Structure formats: C-alpha cells, structure tokens
Amino acid sequence: MMTENGITKSNRIYWASGIVSICGIIFEVLFGALGSYILGDGVKQYTLTISLFLTGMGIGSFLSEKVMKKLIQAFIIIEFAVALIGGFSAFLLFGVTAYLGDGSDAIFLYTTILVIGTLTGLELPILIRKANEIGVQINKSTARVLFSDYAGGLIGGLLFIFLFRPQFGLVKSAFLVAIINLLVALWVLCMFRKEIRRLKTYASVGVIIFALLIGGVLFGEEMALSFEQKLYKDPIIYSEESKYQHIILTKEQGDLRLYLDGQLQFSSSDEHRYHETLVHIPMSLTDQRKNILVLGGGDGLVLRELEKYGEIEGITVVDLDPRVVKLAKENRLLRELNENAFENEKVKVLHEDAFDFMEKTESFYDVILVDLPDPNNESLNKLYTLEFYSLLRNHLEPGGMIMAQATSPVFARKVYWTIDRTFEETGLNTENVHLDIPSFGNWGFVLASRGPIDITDVDIDVETRYLSAELVPSLTKFGKDEDGTIENEDGEKVELKSNTLIRPILIDQYEKAWQHY
Known part of the structure; x- marks a missing residue:
C-alpha cells in the first residue's frame, strides 16, 4: 500500500512524463520543419521525421530493458542528453549546411532525429518502472504514464504551431524546449534527491547545461544567421520566421532579393x-x-x-x-x-x-x-x-x-x-x-x-x-x-x-x- 509521499511522487512522475512528451513532440515537428526548410519537399521530410523518430522510440524502448536499477539517475542523464542534443540541433544544422553541405546536412538531421527518438523511447519505460517501484500497480502505472504521454503529444503539437515557431523561430525554439527538458530533470533530481548518490555532480552538470542553453537562447539565433548568410550570395538585411515560412531579404549593390523558405x-x-x-x-x-x-x-x-x-x-x-x-x-x-x-x-x-x-x-x-x-x-x-x-x-x-x-x-x-x-x-x-x-x-x-x-x-x-x-x-x-x-x-x-x-x-x-x- 502506498504512503502519502509515494502518491505525491507518483503523481509527479505522471506530470514529468506529460511534460517530456510535450517536448518530444515539439522536437519531432521542429525537425520536420527544419527538414522542409533546409532540404525541401515538406511531405517527404515530415514522413522521414515521423518514421525515424518512431523507429528511434522503438530502439529506445528495447534498450530500456537494460535499465533496471538507478532509474532516476538514468532518467536525469537521458534528459540532460535530450537537452544538449535537441537544444543545439537547429543551430548546428545551419552550421553543417553552411560549411559542409553536399548531403552532410541530411545525414546530420536524420541522425539527430534518430538519437532524440531513441532517448524519448527510453524515457517512458523508465518512468513506468519507477512508478511501479514506488508502489503503483504496473497496469495502472503504465496506463497513467501513457495517458500523460499521449495527452502531452497533442499539447506539444499545438504549442509548436501557435507559439514556438511563429514567436521564437526554429533555432530559439529548440533551445527553449531543451530548457524545459532540463528543468524537468532538475525537478525530478530535487524530488528524489535522497535516493541519488553524487547529487552535487548531477546538479553541477545540470547548471552547466542550463548556462549553455541560456547562451543559445540569447546568442544562438544571431550566430545561426551568420551561418545562414553563407547560403545566400548577398548580405541578409532581414530575416523572419513567420507562421508559414522563413522570410529572407538580401541586398547587394542595389540588388534587393526576397527568399521564401530558401526559394528566390x-x-x-x-x-x-x-x-x-x-x-x-x-x-x-x-x-x-x-x-x-x-x-x-x-x-x-x-x-x-x-x-x-x-x-x-x-x-x-x-x-x-x-x-x-x-x-x-x-x-x-x-x-x-x-x-x-x-x-x-x-x-x-x-x-x-x-x-x-x-x-x-x-x-x-x-x-x-x-x-x-x-x-x-x-x-x-x-x-x-x-x-x-x-x-x-x-x-x-x-x-x-x-x-x-x-x-x-x-x-x-x-x-x-x-x-x-x-x-x-x-x-x-x-x-x-x-x-x-x-x-x-x-x-x-x-x-x-x-x-x-x-x-x-x-x-x-x-x-x-x-x-x-x-x-x-x-x-x-x-x-x-x-x-x-x-x-x-x-x-x-x-x-x-x-x-x-x-x-x-x-x-x-x-x-x-x-x-x-
């Protein structure tokens, strides 16, 4: 029979699963949008994104069988990895496209999708096991965590469409969503602090990642714009991510050019x-x-x-x-x-x-x-x-x-x-x-x-x-x-x-x- 403290912790696990699910869906659709902009053919890119992300989740679920101990530590490490890789994904993709190109951008994007999908696939089984460990029956813990995951998926999609992409653009959105992942990890770390050895080490790593992501929010978009500049012949004088497309104006020696999603x-x-x-x-x-x-x-x-x-x-x-x-x-x-x-x-x-x-x-x-x-x-x-x-x-x-x-x-x-x-x-x-x-x-x-x-x-x-x-x-x-x-x-x-x-x-x-x- 669960104690009152156990009930509180299990409820928080469901909240954590819902929030990371929201982040996972936002990353998934963000990768689809990045693929459409950088590589073209939106239907193809979204299809590949969904396929690779789900494949990654399947791989992650399979690998989760190996994680039977130190579940909270494993979850925190996974969230740290999602925050770092997902947060810098859009920023680095523009850099790869600008400096490498020739298919390197596609390889980088698809690899990132697969990795984030795998990490996302690891999250839920670990949370389900932890809820069961606390005392929730396995059928209830599975159902509740999955409910939080699926409900969070809808919220994530809506947030990306109506908030993140139009208000923050692709690069800044990736950093902001990564910060949410990181904050969930730190919240869980605090909640289960008595179970965790080397607590200060985890907390220090989290603070370092947080500082990197804040730097990305403040300066990443400006640096990504310098990467993007290499994709255009003339200097960029205006850049905006609208609800529907990426708008670029360039100008050189009196020649003004308008690009929508990279197309002149x-x-x-x-x-x-x-x-x-x-x-x-x-x-x-x-x-x-x-x-x-x-x-x-x-x-x-x-x-x-x-x-x-x-x-x-x-x-x-x-x-x-x-x-x-x-x-x-x-x-x-x-x-x-x-x-x-x-x-x-x-x-x-x-x-x-x-x-x-x-x-x-x-x-x-x-x-x-x-x-x-x-x-x-x-x-x-x-x-x-x-x-x-x-x-x-x-x-x-x-x-x-x-x-x-x-x-x-x-x-x-x-x-x-x-x-x-x-x-x-x-x-x-x-x-x-x-x-x-x-x-x-x-x-x-x-x-x-x-x-x-x-x-x-x-x-x-x-x-x-x-x-x-x-x-x-x-x-x-x-x-x-x-x-x-x-x-x-x-x-x-x-x-x-x-x-x-x-x-x-x-x-x-x-x-x-x-x-x-």
Whole structure:
C-alpha cells in the first residue's frame, strides 16, 4: 500500500512524463520543419521525421530493458542528453549546411532525429518502472504514464504551431524546449534527491547545461544567421520566421532579393521582366479589366504593374502570409520597389489559402493572375491541379484571361508542360509564353481563356521597361529542347497527364527536374 509521499511522487512522475512528451513532440515537428526548410519537399521530410523518430522510440524502448536499477539517475542523464542534443540541433544544422553541405546536412538531421527518438523511447519505460517501484500497480502505472504521454503529444503539437515557431523561430525554439527538458530533470533530481548518490555532480552538470542553453537562447539565433548568410550570395538585411515560412531579404549593390523558405522570389535587377509579362499580356487581351484577382503577389510587385490601368475598379489580393504583405507595406526598400502599391484604395487584401478562397468566393473576375511559388510540396501542389484550375475557370468572366507562372520549361520541362496540360483539361484554351530572366533563367507562363487566344492582338498601352507588343509573339516560340514534345529514353513520345489532387504527379516531376540545379 502506498504512503502519502509515494502518491505525491507518483503523481509527479505522471506530470514529468506529460511534460517530456510535450517536448518530444515539439522536437519531432521542429525537425520536420527544419527538414522542409533546409532540404525541401515538406511531405517527404515530415514522413522521414515521423518514421525515424518512431523507429528511434522503438530502439529506445528495447534498450530500456537494460535499465533496471538507478532509474532516476538514468532518467536525469537521458534528459540532460535530450537537452544538449535537441537544444543545439537547429543551430548546428545551419552550421553543417553552411560549411559542409553536399548531403552532410541530411545525414546530420536524420541522425539527430534518430538519437532524440531513441532517448524519448527510453524515457517512458523508465518512468513506468519507477512508478511501479514506488508502489503503483504496473497496469495502472503504465496506463497513467501513457495517458500523460499521449495527452502531452497533442499539447506539444499545438504549442509548436501557435507559439514556438511563429514567436521564437526554429533555432530559439529548440533551445527553449531543451530548457524545459532540463528543468524537468532538475525537478525530478530535487524530488528524489535522497535516493541519488553524487547529487552535487548531477546538479553541477545540470547548471552547466542550463548556462549553455541560456547562451543559445540569447546568442544562438544571431550566430545561426551568420551561418545562414553563407547560403545566400548577398548580405541578409532581414530575416523572419513567420507562421508559414522563413522570410529572407538580401541586398547587394542595389540588388534587393526576397527568399521564401530558401526559394528566390524576385531580384530587383530583373523582376520587371517577370511582372510585366505576367500582368500586361493578359491585361491587353481581355475584353474588359475592371475586376482583377491576384493569387499570391504579397510583395506588391504585381500590384505596381496593375495600377498602371486607371479603369480597374477593384483588385483582390489573396496571399496566405500576412507577414509578407506587412513587410511589403513597411520595409522602405520594398515600398520603393512596389511604389507603395498597397496604399491604393482599390486594393483589398485577404490572408487565406487560395484554394479555399476560390471554393467559397461568389465573385467573377476579368483577369486572374496566379503568382504563386513553385509546386514543390503538397500544399502548393494543390494550387496546380485540375481541381484548382477548374475553380479559376468557373470564376472567370466571359472574355477574361488567366495568366499563371509555371516554372521553367528549360530546367523543369515536363513540369511546365504538365501545368499546360492541366489547364487544357479544364476546357480552357492556352497559349505558352517564356522569357529569359537573368536571376531565374528561362521562365514560363501559361495564358488561358475560354475563347481562342490571338497573341498578335496584344497592344501594350502602358509604360514598361522590357515588354512591347512587337516582342510578345516571339515569347511564344520554344526550342526543340524546351517544347511540349516530351520523349522517353527510347525516343518515344510521352503523353502527359494532368495533375490532380488524387494523383499529384507534379511533385515528383518537380523534385527530379530541379535536383541538379
């Protein structure tokens, strides 16, 4: 029969198991986010993270059979290790990526996931044995510790999504979660201090680790930024971890560049080529241009071009991340580049998923401009599907035009023509346009409409730096190594299929196409 002190200690063990479970889940999703940012393909990285973490937990559970004595000491050592390895994981990953690269970052990340998973797998069996040792029946101790673990898992996931990532970023979050692990270890150390020999040694080690982690919280992010700087050609002048992505601005000798999750969005030296092509070709071909929809475009550069048309009555911008729009409104360099485009009273900005917006909107648009990131993960892929393009068609006015960026027909040839094929599958007519943009290379767009498209009807009647009516027809010409005739290794023509929600073929195509660039 348990004493009152035993009941108190067992309850504290359940609390400890719940807290370390919260930390374990936060580390797991943090590793997935790190993999998505550093290595790309979020679905792949989260799948590998979950698989490796669970495998590690299985290994840890197996190894826990060897730990039958000095259970509290073992638990404290495990938490010290989780705090050190997990705390410095994000910081060191940026360093490995900056200085080693060439696959070293992936090896480091996956090894760290496996190690933290193994340590996490060791925790629960040890706590269950300790609860049983105190006097709790084994079936009750197991059930209660597991309940604390699973309940803590939900809390951990929510904390990462709504608190740690948006408020502290990846590097600082790792250090803060590690401090929680360490504090649990020190709490347990204090609670069972009478059972522990060399108490001062454990306490001293804990204090040293605590000091290291506090140093990481205070200075780790700044040092990691210096590592990250090596990943970019130009000096970083702004860095932010938003709820949705990592935002970076760089500047060198007048060239301002925006990166989202490491992917270049524009270079101020040549972005006018991209945005003039995206905007002015469809605007010149539509029957009327009163109501315009922009999907993406949070940097305001599409708006800058649209505001050259006085007859526009309303522009709706749908961009998921409010932090990008806030940056475009407030950053002096971006405001100069987009010419304070968001101050136009005709502009309405909505921060929501483009697919969700198209499903619920009842509006129709004369021109729809799709300025979204490339389809390199599941969430972006759905914005390049038959279902999404059908929604665009359903909200296009008769005589209206859709213009969508569609990646490079040179570097990602099959991806580009699959996007074109997907548009055609909706019943829309398409025209293909591409041009050279020095910072990107050869880049492609798909122009779509309900009716026939005569590219020779283009009449550019606004001021431009690159585009002219005479130039446009030449942009529809493709070389033999970039046209829509796709052949397999045997020289046989491949019939491209459309990209759908059920069969997202574009993600695999995109990853294979860009892996060497």
